[in-house]
Amino acid sequence: MSSIDVRGLSVRYGRTEVLHGFTDSLRSGEWLGLIGPNGAGKSSLLRAIVGIVPSAGEIDVDGSPLALRSRSRRAALVAYVPQEPLLPDDMTGAEYVMLGRSPYVSYFGSESRHDRAMVADVLERLELVGFADRRLGTLSGGERQRLVIARALATEAPILLLDEPTSALDIGHQQQALELVARLRHDHGLTVISAMHDLTLAGLYSDRLALLHEGSVVASGPAAEVLQADTLAEFYGVRVSVHHEPDGTVVVIPRREHLADDH
Amino acid sequence: MTVTNQYAETLLPGRARAVRWPASAWLPAALVLVMVAVVLGAMIGPAGPTWWRVPLAMADRLPLVSVDSGVTDAEWNIIWQIRMPRVLLAGIVGSMLSIAGASYQGVFRNPLVDPYLLGAAAGAGLGATIVFTVARSATADWPVDPAPTVAFAAALMTVSVTYVVGAAFGGVKSGVTLVLAGVAVTSLVTAIQTFLLQRNSEVIREVYSWILGRLSTATWGDVRVVLPYVVASSAVLLMHRRHLDLLRVGDDEATTLGAPVARVRLVVVIAATLGTAAVVSVSGLIGFVGIVVPHLVRLIAGTSYRRLLPLSMAFGAAFLILADIPGRVLTNPAETPIGVVTAFLGAPFFIVLLRTRAVPR
Numbered sequence: 001m002s003s004i005d006v007r008g009l010s011v012r013y014g015r016t017e018v019l020h021g022f023t024d025s026l027r028s029g030e031w032l033g034l035i036g037p038n039g040a041g042k043s044s045l046l047r048a049i050v051g052i053v054p055s056a057g058e059i060d061v062d063g064s065p066l067a068l069r070s071r072s073r074r075a076a077l078v079a080y081v082p083q084e085p086l087l088p089d090d091m092t093g094a095e096y097v098m099l100g101r102s103p104y105v106s107y108f109g110s111e112s113r114h115d116r117a118m119v120a121d122v123l124e125r126l127e128l129v130g131f132a133d134r135r136l137g138t139l140s141g142g143e144r145q146r147l148v149i150a151r152a153l154a155t156e157a158p159i160l161l162l163d164e165p166t167s168a169l170d171i172g173h174q175q176q177a178l179e180l181v182a183r184l185r186h187d188h189g190l191t192v193i194s195a196m197h198d199l200t201l202a203g204l205y206s207d208r209l210a211l212l213h214e215g216s217v218v219a220s221g222p223a224a225e226v227l228q229a230d231t232l233a234e235f236y237g238v239r240v241s242v243h244h245e246p247d248g249t250v251v252v253i254p255r256r257e258h259l260a261d262d263h
Numbered sequence: 264m265t266v267t268n269q270y271a272e273t274l275l276p277g278r279a280r281a282v283r284w285p286a287s288a289w290l291p292a293a294l295v296l297v298m299v300a301v302v303l304g305a306m307i308g309p310a311g312p313t314w315w316r317v318p319l320a321m322a323d324r325l326p327l328v329s330v331d332s333g334v335t336d337a338e339w340n341i342i343w344q345i346r347m348p349r350v351l352l353a354g355i356v357g358s359m360l361s362i363a364g365a366s367y368q369g370v371f372r373n374p375l376v377d378p379y380l381l382g383a384a385a386g387a388g389l390g391a392t393i394v395f396t397v398a399r400s401a402t403a404d405w406p407v408d409p410a411p412t413v414a415f416a417a418a419l420m421t422v423s424v425t426y427v428v429g430a431a432f433g434g435v436k437s438g439v440t441l442v443l444a445g446v447a448v449t450s451l452v453t454a455i456q457t458f459l460l461q462r463n464s465e466v467i468r469e470v471y472s473w474i475l476g477r478l479s480t481a482t483w484g485d486v487r488v489v490l491p492y493v494v495a496s497s498a499v500l501l502m503h504r505r506h507l508d509l510l511r512v513g514d515d516e517a518t519t520l521g522a523p524v525a526r527v528r529l530v531v532v533i534a535a536t537l538g539t540a541a542v543v544s545v546s547g548l549i550g551f552v553g554i555v556v557p558h559l560v561r562l563i564a565g566t567s568y569r570r571l572l573p574l575s576m577a578f579g580a581a582f583l584i585l586a587d588i589p590g591r592v593l594t595n596p597a598e599t600p601i602g603v604v605t606a607f608l609g610a611p612f613f614i615v616l617l618r619t620r621a622v623p624r
Contacts, residue, residue, distance in 0.1 A: 090566040099508070
């Protein structure tokens, strides 16, 4: 259960600034969906929060600056699921999830009985026990994705950052992965920031959406406000119609251009 | 949160890889192999007692054991003063090169890296060449041969230059720049060495036999000189084996898991280089051990560095002790250099590895 405040976060690669003063505040247990076209700065924002790209600005977790905490304390507060995780083919599922316990192991130490029990528990809750002894190279994309999420959960971090967690998955596995995060958020009060391409899914799972365009937030708020046909046309350059279900779900439907010889 | 003991059990080390020979069985097996190699190494050689008497003589020396081996004191001297230091030095060198190779492969996430990558061997070669060309006649009657010391210093200097050059262009962070800096510095140092040899062609033969591996002249003094470096270096490397496993997911992800990536890389490179420089300075350049042994271990016991590092040490020791045996017998009395034997065995093995693409990362 942790809140996170980001103020004026900027990221530059060389001379190009790719994120301009991002500011947002998430209360504990909130899910913020980041949307926007490729290159909008979504991944850079997430990478800046976990500290793997240099950035300017302030990030507070539970009211105190993240930058002042130790490396391992930061890792225990914020878990990160990268867009393209690097999974060593020959590592077993259990070994991989065990890496998530690293923030709690001292420099020269090794994992304790508690760490092993924790990993066993995560594998069980995510129904991954069968993959504990399997090598990562033999698993399917969906299975690997769930193991990456399992590794993030094994850190017991209250804040979870997901960079395109479902882009490599089919629609069934997309839903499965997102339902998993939603359930864990519900059970453990996780605060989630996720970058997502699928606008309908982003609106469906997030409490709020922030639409990024060329490094700046151009629209922010509930899905019904952000996902509007003219807004999406302006920033994505797409032709869509937006449909509102009776239960409040916002569905974004792509439309074809009408060519002259189409009948 | 409930903890199910049943699954905690399956995660205990050694149980996780039930499909293979249990991982915990490999280390005792490797240590037995080292013992067998030591005994074999002491048994075989051009002069000395009949081979089957040697184990008896060794057993006789153990406390509380008395065996009539029929080995004379003079013969025992051959075993203890000539063969034993050679066998132990081979074991020490083999184990150091293997653990250094495995560690380098870990920090650079590159399975084809060997411990000489950053210039340790080239530097040692240059150091030895300088001693032979510039000051051989002047130092001939010194009580201590300066060649190993100069080789050691030159090896460390070369690697330092590589590190400074690589770090200046961001190499510590990515590792790739550091590898490229190693290639550049190695060529430069080799060029200087070639130039010196060209100018002093009368010592080429001496320099080459020095560089190609000289376990044959090993004494207890060599063992004593090199052992502290190897023990310190191996201890530091073994203490970082969990970090090497973490680095397998890449610098960025390791960072988000709380690993001090740049520091781990620096410490591991320093430790591996110090040990490599020390063994190169007493034994010359022994190729392929640092690549072949870690890959062999990966194939049989898996790729986790927790098992890879200790097993590489044990198998590396056994490999080099055994590889040293044919060299003594084949071209008796003029010996085949150990570097030639390891490359002769190692290169085909390496080609097969590449062919089957069984090189796991």
